[in-house]
Amino acid sequence: xxxxxxxxxxxxxxxxxxxxxxxxxxxxxxxxxxxxxxxxxxxxxxxxxxxxxxxxxxxxxxxxxxxxxxxxxxxxxxxxxxxxxxxxxxxxxxxxxxxxxxxxxxxxxxxxxxxxxxxxxxxxxxxxxxxxxxxxxxxxxxxxxxxxxxxxxxxxxxxxxxxxxxxxxxxxxxxxxxxxxxxxxxxxxxxxxxxxxxxxxxxxxxxxxxxxxxxxxxxxxxxxxxxxxxxxxxxxxxxxxxxxxxxxxxxxxxxxxxxxxxxxxxxxxxxxxxxxxxxx
Amino acid sequence: xxxxxxxxxxxxxxxxxxxxxxxxxxxxxxxxxxxxxxxxxxxxxxxxxxxxxxxxxxxxxxxxxxxxxxxxxxxxxxxxxxxxxxxxxxxxxxxxxxxxxxxxxxxxxxxxxxxxxxxxxxxxxxxxxxxxxxxxxxxxxxxxxxxxxxxxxxxxxxxxxxxxxxxxxxxxxxxxxxxxxxxxxxxxxxxxxxxxxxxxxxxxxxxxxxxxxxxxxxxxxxxxxxxxxxxxxxxxxxxxxxxxxxxxxxxxxxxxxxx
Ligand SMILES: Nc1ncnc2c1ncn2[C@@H]1O[C@H](COP(=O)(O)OP(=O)(O)O)[C@@H](O)[C@H]1O
Ligand SMILES: [Mg+2]
Numbered sequence: 001x002x003x004x005x006x007x008x009x010x011x012x013x014x015x016x017x018x019x020x021x022x023x024x025x026x027x028x029x030x031x032x033x034x035x036x037x038x039x040x041x042x043x044x045x046x047x048x049x050x051x052x053x054x055x056x057x058x059x060x061x062x063x064x065x066x067x068x069x070x071x072x073x074x075x076x077x078x079x080x081x082x083x084x085x086x087x088x089x090x091x092x093x094x095x096x097x098x099x100x101x102x103x104x105x106x107x108x109x110x111x112x113x114x115x116x117x118x119x120x121x122x123x124x125x126x127x128x129x130x131x132x133x134x135x136x137x138x139x140x141x142x143x144x145x146x147x148x149x150x151x152x153x154x155x156x157x158x159x160x161x162x163x164x165x166x167x168x169x170x171x172x173x174x175x176x177x178x179x180x181x182x183x184x185x186x187x188x189x190x191x192x193x194x195x196x197x198x199x200x201x202x203x204x205x206x207x208x209x210x211x212x213x214x215x216x217x218x219x220x221x222x223x224x225x226x227x228x229x230x231x232x233x234x235x236x237x238x239x240x241x242x243x244x245x246x247x248x249x250x251x252x253x254x255x256x257x258x259x260x261x262x263x264x265x266x267x268x269x270x271x272x273x274x275x276x277x278x279x280x
Numbered sequence: 281x282x283x284x285x286x287x288x289x290x291x292x293x294x295x296x297x298x299x300x301x302x303x304x305x306x307x308x309x310x311x312x313x314x315x316x317x318x319x320x321x322x323x324x325x326x327x328x329x330x331x332x333x334x335x336x337x338x339x340x341x342x343x344x345x346x347x348x349x350x351x352x353x354x355x356x357x358x359x360x361x362x363x364x365x366x367x368x369x370x371x372x373x374x375x376x377x378x379x380x381x382x383x384x385x386x387x388x389x390x391x392x393x394x395x396x397x398x399x400x401x402x403x404x405x406x407x408x409x410x411x412x413x414x415x416x417x418x419x420x421x422x423x424x425x426x427x428x429x430x431x432x433x434x435x436x437x438x439x440x441x442x443x444x445x446x447x448x449x450x451x452x453x454x455x456x457x458x459x460x461x462x463x464x465x466x467x468x469x470x471x472x473x474x475x476x477x478x479x480x481x482x483x484x485x486x487x488x489x490x491x492x493x494x495x496x497x498x499x500x501x502x503x504x505x506x507x508x509x510x511x512x513x514x515x516x517x518x519x520x521x522x523x524x525x526x527x528x529x530x531x532x533x534x535x536x537x538x539x
Contacts, residue, residue, distance in 0.1 A: 147389070149388065150384055150388035156401075156405050
């Protein structure tokens with residue numbers, strides 16, 4: 001018999017405990033089976049997040065601390081990436097536009113791609129690599145060394161204290177990081193434009209702002225919250241449910257990055273579908 | 281002896297109930313098909329150190345995690361300080377479990393916090409009315425009690441294994457528990473440090489009159505700390521007695537722990 005023990009609301013069970021049964025010929029492919037079990041346990045984890053996030057007491061101090069660690073500490077990395085992407089994209093796009101005699105459109109084109117797509121997605125991927133793996137490894141090592149249990153016997157709800165704060169911090173900080181990366185990316189693009197021609201800063205930025213509308217900014221902004229939420233949630237999920245062994249820490253960090261990055265692309269795809277539905 | 285008196289001591293007004301702090305009756309605990317605890321009966325009286333022996337994986341940690349509420353028992357009865365915990369409301373349960381301290385096998389220090397913050401964490405979580413100064417004072421005292429006064433601003437990663445154990449103990453004792461649960465307190469420590477931890481355990485017992493369950497593989501620790509010893513095998517208490525009783529037991533399997 002297959003037996004799945006669902007988490008009880010008040011005992012701090014870590015997600016779903018899966019007991020391997022004997023008649024697994026019901027679903028022949030064990031990868032499929034594991035996939036569905038993983039999805040169902042992630043869904044439960046997500047539901048638990050919403051349940052605990054809205055229930056007082058709130059861990060404000062820890063939320064602020066995590067926002068600082070997750071947001072502020074990622075600024076340099078995100079800034080450098082944004083700058084390089086803006087610069088390279090501009091340099092790479094120029095020859096194509098020259099061919100069509102449309103080189104004056106360069107700032108507008110680069111700006112639209114950075115704001116709508118490249119800024120959010122690249123930043124979210126970097127964020128998944130840095131913050132997602134960080135949360136995964138941290139929570140997994142807390143799990144291995146019984147720190148999560150210790151928290152619970154100190155009458156602290158570890159899910160609230162550790163998971164809710166990190167997921168919220170990631171959700172709130174990624175949009176800020178994306179805005180920062182976009183700005184630096186456009187600055188990089190300005191330099192890129194001026195490497196092979198001359199466009200004044202005034203002209204460059206007024207062209208950009210003319211070409212960008214609400215339709216470019218708003219959906220791009222909204223989807224970054226979802227990216228941040230996914231990265232924080234998957235990192236926490238992998239860490240919180242890790243195996244109680246040292247190898248569990250590496251595995252949690254690694255699968256957090258892989259899974260979170262994949263999720264960023266999936267959310268992006270859905271977001272594009274929704275936006276284009278409204279724009280037609 | 282345990283079974284004869286099993287049902288009398290549950291009465292709150294019974295004279296004996298004031299001395300029994302933890303009682304387990306026919307406790308069962310399983311994970312899926314893995315029956316870890318099959319039929320555990322035990323009593324701990326006020327001020328007593330009970331040592332639990334048993335092979336790795338036999339369920340010793342599960343046993344004490346059931347007492348503190350990190351795991352729930354599946355069948356049987358568990359009484360803490362005379363109250364049947366299955367009949368308690370959630371906040372009563374919290375109140376009762378606040379009186380239990382737990383020293384984790386890995387010490388479970390919070391890596392991201394300093395020694396001081398580690399000590400203040402349980403305080404700030406339970407006694408929210410304490411001022412910053414009062415908390416600092418309690419943290420200092422707790423460190424002095426375990427001989428670690430000059431480490432207050434260090435990170436746990438800078439401490440040795442023995443110091444980490446002591447800090448873990450200080451963090452637990454800061455809330456003045458009536459019942460202490462020690463999960464392999466000397467595992468992984470050298471013999472001298474182990475002896476220091478054992479004498480700390482005795483000191484705690486004397487100073488606060490706590491009742492303790494001490495899980496250990498370390499016979500020296502058992503010899504030094506135990507008032508009574510039980511041996512767990514296949515999910516039941518297979519033997520019970522004083523250190524010398526069990527050391528000279530007729531059962532070769534029981535004796536094998538003492539070699
Ligand atoms: N949360 C859990 N889920 C599933 N099995 C568990 C869990 N905790 C403990 N076990 C199982 O219970 C048994 C006893 O574990 P434990 O109490 O840690 O042994 P020990 O006597 O060495 O302390 C082991 O077989 C372990 O696999
Ligand atoms: Mg154990």
